[in-house]
Amino acid sequence: MSRLTITELRKSYDTQPVLSDVNLDVPSGSLTAVLGQSGCGKTTMLRVLAGFERADHGVVKLGPTTLDDASSYVAPERRGIGYVPQEGALFPNLTVAANVGFGLSRRERRGSAVVDLLELVGLTALGRRFPHELSGGEQQRVALARALARRPALLLLDEPFSSLDAGLRTHMREEVRTLLHAQGVTAVLVTHDQEEALSLADVLAVLRDGRIVQQGTPDELYNQPVDAQLARFLGAANLLSARIEGSVAHTALGELALRAPGPGGNGRPELVLGGPGPSGSAQPELVLLRPEQLEIHPASDAVAGLAGRVERCDYYGHDALLHIRPTEPCGADVLLARVAGEHSLPVDTRVTVAAHGLAAPIAYDSVTHHTR
Amino acid sequence: MQTAASIDASVRPWARLWSGRRRWPLLATGGSLLAAGLVLLPLFFLVLQAQQSGWDQIERLLLRHTVAVLLWNTVRLAFLCTLLCALIGVGAAWCVQRTTLPGRRLWSVLLVLPLGIPDFVVSFGWVSLRPSLHGYLAAVMIMTLSLYPLVYLPVAASLARQDAVLSEVGRSLGLGPWRVFLRVTLRQIWPAVLGGCLLVTLGLLAEYGAFEIVRYQTFTVAIFTEFKLGFDTAAACALSLVLVLMGIVVLAGELAVTGRGRITRSGAGARRIVTRVALGRWLIPALAMLSALAVLALGVPLGSLVYWLIHGGSSTLPPASILTAASHTAGLSAGAAALATALALPVSWLAARHPNRYTLLIERLAYLPQALPGLVVGLGLVFFSVHYLFSLYQSTLLLIVAYAVLFLPLAVIGLRASVLNAPQRLEEAGRSLGRRPASVWLRVTLPLIAPGLAAAFALVFISSATELTATLLLRPTGVNTLATQFWVYTGNLSYGAAAPYAALMVAVSAIPAYLLSRRMTTLDQTPAPRQMPTLEHT
Numbered sequence: 001m002s003r004l005t006i007t008e009l010r011k012s013y014d015t016q017p018v019l020s021d022v023n024l025d026v027p028s029g030s031l032t033a034v035l036g037q038s039g040c041g042k043t044t045m046l047r048v049l050a051g052f053e054r055a056d057h058g059v060v061k062l063g064p065t066t067l068d069d070a071s072s073y074v075a076p077e078r079r080g081i082g083y084v085p086q087e088g089a090l091f092p093n094l095t096v097a098a099n100v101g102f103g104l105s106r107r108e109r110r111g112s113a114v115v116d117l118l119e120l121v122g123l124t125a126l127g128r129r130f131p132h133e134l135s136g137g138e139q140q141r142v143a144l145a146r147a148l149a150r151r152p153a154l155l156l157l158d159e160p161f162s163s164l165d166a167g168l169r170t171h172m173r174e175e176v177r178t179l180l181h182a183q184g185v186t187a188v189l190v191t192h193d194q195e196e197a198l199s200l201a202d203v204l205a206v207l208r209d210g211r212i213v214q215q216g217t218p219d220e221l222y223n224q225p226v227d228a229q230l231a232r233f234l235g236a237a238n239l240l241s242a243r244i245e246g247s248v249a250h251t252a253l254g255e256l257a258l259r260a261p262g263p264g265g266n267g268r269p270e271l272v273l274g275g276p277g278p279s280g281s282a283q284p285e286l287v288l289l290r291p292e293q294l295e296i297h298p299a300s301d302a303v304a305g306l307a308g309r310v311e312r313c314d315y316y317g318h319d320a321l322l323h324i325r326p327t328e329p330c331g332a333d334v335l336l337a338r339v340a341g342e343h344s345l346p347v348d349t350r351v352t353v354a355a356h357g358l359a360a361p362i363a364y365d366s367v368t369h370h371t372r
Numbered sequence: 373m374q375t376a377a378s379i380d381a382s383v384r385p386w387a388r389l390w391s392g393r394r395r396w397p398l399l400a401t402g403g404s405l406l407a408a409g410l411v412l413l414p415l416f417f418l419v420l421q422a423q424q425s426g427w428d429q430i431e432r433l434l435l436r437h438t439v440a441v442l443l444w445n446t447v448r449l450a451f452l453c454t455l456l457c458a459l460i461g462v463g464a465a466w467c468v469q470r471t472t473l474p475g476r477r478l479w480s481v482l483l484v485l486p487l488g489i490p491d492f493v494v495s496f497g498w499v500s501l502r503p504s505l506h507g508y509l510a511a512v513m514i515m516t517l518s519l520y521p522l523v524y525l526p527v528a529a530s531l532a533r534q535d536a537v538l539s540e541v542g543r544s545l546g547l548g549p550w551r552v553f554l555r556v557t558l559r560q561i562w563p564a565v566l567g568g569c570l571l572v573t574l575g576l577l578a579e580y581g582a583f584e585i586v587r588y589q590t591f592t593v594a595i596f597t598e599f600k601l602g603f604d605t606a607a608a609c610a611l612s613l614v615l616v617l618m619g620i621v622v623l624a625g626e627l628a629v630t631g632r633g634r635i636t637r638s639g640a641g642a643r644r645i646v647t648r649v650a651l652g653r654w655l656i657p658a659l660a661m662l663s664a665l666a667v668l669a670l671g672v673p674l675g676s677l678v679y680w681l682i683h684g685g686s687s688t689l690p691p692a693s694i695l696t697a698a699s700h701t702a703g704l705s706a707g708a709a710a711l712a713t714a715l716a717l718p719v720s721w722l723a724a725r726h727p728n729r730y731t732l733l734i735e736r737l738a739y740l741p742q743a744l745p746g747l748v749v750g751l752g753l754v755f756f757s758v759h760y761l762f763s764l765y766q767s768t769l770l771l772i773v774a775y776a777v778l779f780l781p782l783a784v785i786g787l788r789a790s791v792l793n794a795p796q797r798l799e800e801a802g803r804s805l806g807r808r809p810a811s812v813w814l815r816v817t818l819p820l821i822a823p824g825l826a827a828a829f830a831l832v833f834i835s836s837a838t839e840l841t842a843t844l845l846l847r848p849t850g851v852n853t854l855a856t857q858f859w860v861y862t863g864n865l866s867y868g869a870a871a872p873y874a875a876l877m878v879a880v881s882a883i884p885a886y887l888l889s890r891r892m893t894t895l896d897q898t899p900a901p902r903q904m905p906t907l908e909h910t
Contacts, residue, residue: 052540052647076543083544089537093559102555103545150546 033201051076082147241331252330403718414752461523488885492581497673523568578745619743708775790824
């Protein structure tokens with residue numbers, strides 16, 4: 001029973017608000033990623049959870065225990081919350097084994113606990129080494145083993161992979177995910193890397209300007225983001241204007257079925273409608289189509305769709321992102337289409353663009369027209 | 373095939389003196405060998421003198437009861453004093469750097485300033501007000517009050533630059549604040565604490581004036597008495613060897629302890645802001661302790677100086693001109709500072725640019741005088757000049773050499789960081805832009821190391837200006853420095869006449885102490901200081 005709930009959490013530094021109203025629900029046993037750009041307050045949130053900072057307002061509860069509210073505060077060492085800081089922060093004067101056993105009692109240290117933990121992270125042979133003799137990935141694993149040693153009810157990971165190089169990062173992510181699930185640990189990981197958050201998390205929450213703007217499964221957030229800014233933050237996005245009738249969106253790419261609204265979910269605020277009129281009527285609206293949903297056909301084929309011209313092609317090997325300038329207005333200046341690498345096209349190729357899958361309605365927000 | 377560089381060097385051989393790619397530059401090699409030679413000179417002649425007295429006699433001299441008493445006196449003083457300095461230094465540094473103590477900036481200045489008062493002036497300040505003060509506890513109190521900043525400074529610097537994240541990890545692993553301090557923070561600052569304690573212990577071994585005033589016999593006091601009053605060269609020499617041995621034991625002990633756990637960060641992440649501990653109900657006790665410390669270490673000595681300045685007093689001694697003493701002091705100190713800086717430059721240059729076994733050994737040697745009391749250096753040079761170069765005996769030059777050897781470690785410390793700040797790559801860039809080596813040196817390297825040169829010069833100048841023991845041994849007849857004239861007056865209990873000399877010395881050496889503390893406070897705010905007080909290096 002280690003469900004973490006954060007309610008109306010606020011925190012400021014010298015009158016500068018960092019967290020303005022954070023509501024987050026971390027289900028027991030899940031790996032929840034909190035995604036946000038640097039400076040959005042995610043590290044501050046983690047520090048409040050760990051107990052290094054006290055909340056100005058709001059309630060933090062772990063299972064039935066209140067950790068921090070207006071009247072009570074549990075000291076970090078009594079919370080039973082493990083913490084893996086950026087860069088690992090191993091004690092430089094202690095060996096790997098001593099680092100791992102740091103939080104254990106003398107008797108526990110003498111037992112097999114340390115060896116077991118080292119085995120868990122695959123570093124059995126390195127117990128006598130000092131931190132500076134380890135690679136970045138090994139340091140991270142030691143930090144993880146150290147945090148797991150006291151069987152914490154909750155594990156906090158602060159950008160644990162950001163200092164690793166790309167190949168190692170992917171590998172470590174998978175390893176950590178497997179490990180945490182095997183141990184059944186509830187974990188909160190903060191990161192600024194959307195790819196990391198999407199691939200790693202069971203539950204994804206996006207923190208922006210001191211608030212959680214949306215929380216859900218990675219799939220929900222990717223395909224049904226709450227606003228245009230979030231849609232773009234999570235990946236390349238096509239935002240097309242559409243006329244919505246019932247469950248169908250009429251777009252320049254044809255008629256598309258609308259995605260059913262996702263479960264409201266904790267932490268999901270009301271859609272902010274800055275556009276003309278309420279949704280549901282035949283008013284123009286925006287829908288999101290991810291680049292994977294666009295189909296590219298040769299212009300000669302008799303396919304219904306929107307004519308366009310390849311303006312740019314970002315080639316990644318396994319796939320390619322085509323930037324296509326449509327000949328008729330469709331709400332977006334440029335359409336982004338992801339195609340398999342062998343189907344990349346030279347610039348200036350004339351194509352017809354069609355779409356498949358479900359279109360997600362996106363609220364007009366003030367940001368839509370200003371960003372990019 | 374000839375490269376441009378080798379043509380350059382073959383056409384103008386002197387170019388190698390400046391550039392020295394591959395080969396060691398001749399100038400730097402010669403200079404650092406000279407520095408090493410001068411450091412070893414006093415020691416060498418001390419041993420030579422001992423040999424001439426005959427080892428039998430030395431042995432007889434050392435196996436006396438008085439030696440045992442001296443040894444006991446010195447050891448118990450060093451032990452208690454170092455312990456107290458460590459406690460006070462660490463406690464004060466922690467309060468200033470890690471808590472919400474009000475007035476932290478002011479405290480960080482006040483706590484360092486006692487470093488600017490020469491120990492024998494502190495001793496004078498206390499004893500002139502309370503003539504009954506003497507013996508073991510008086511010596512412990514006075515030396516603790518004047519030496520604790522040597523622990524405070526490196527520890528505060530270490531705390532300021534330390535990552536608080538390790539303490540936080542400790543908390544998250546179930547340790548309370550007090551146990552985190554013991555198991556995490558203290559372990560992190562341990563090298564700084566040990567480095568500070570080393571300086572305190574060595575300072576205690578070398579001190580003469582302060583102990584003479586409170587009538588407490590340590591090795592140094594006894595050696596001085598044997599030599600200056602008893603003219604017993606053999607005894608002075610024998611005791612000096614023991615003193616040197618003690619210094620080396622302390623130095624080796626410190627190296628052995630710090631040599632292990634080295635402090636490395638596991639990455640180059642963002643430095644966090646330190647969360648300060650709220651003192652709560654400990655605020656009043658903390659403020660009271662720090663205030664008491666400031667009053668005892670600063671207030672009493674300075675107050676006593678002011679008292680004697682105002683009340684003056686008649687002296688039976690012939691009047692001396694403070695201006696003459698000041699100008700002698702300035703001249704000697706400037707000479708010493710220039711010489712020490714000139715010797716330190718090639719040493720740290722070679723160690724930075726051509727680090728290998730030999731250059732690093734020479735750099736280590738340059739730190740050796742830290743373990744050599746001024747008295748020992750003075751005696752060594754006296755023996756040397758009396759027996760081999762009498763024309764140098766009691767000459768200005770010899771005194772300047774003594775200062776330069778004695779304070780060479782300070783010059784190396786002052787230079788070290790800025791020499792490392794002038795990497796070879798910059799010189800190579802300059803040469804690739806078509807400049808001659810000498811021109812690159814003048815236009816790129818020199819400006820980069822200039823702050824270090826200034827720091828080295830200033831450190832040596834100030835230390836020389838307040839040096840007493842070696843000066844008493846080596847000064848040319850008729851030449852009085854501020855310190856020696858002060859000494860003559862206090863010896864005659866003419867406190868009023870002595871006070872202006874002490875005040876002038878305090879004024880001179882308070883400036884660097886103030887600057888040092890200022891640097892500490894700026895350290896508090898800037899994440900990556902270019903240079904740091906490097907007192908903890910030995």
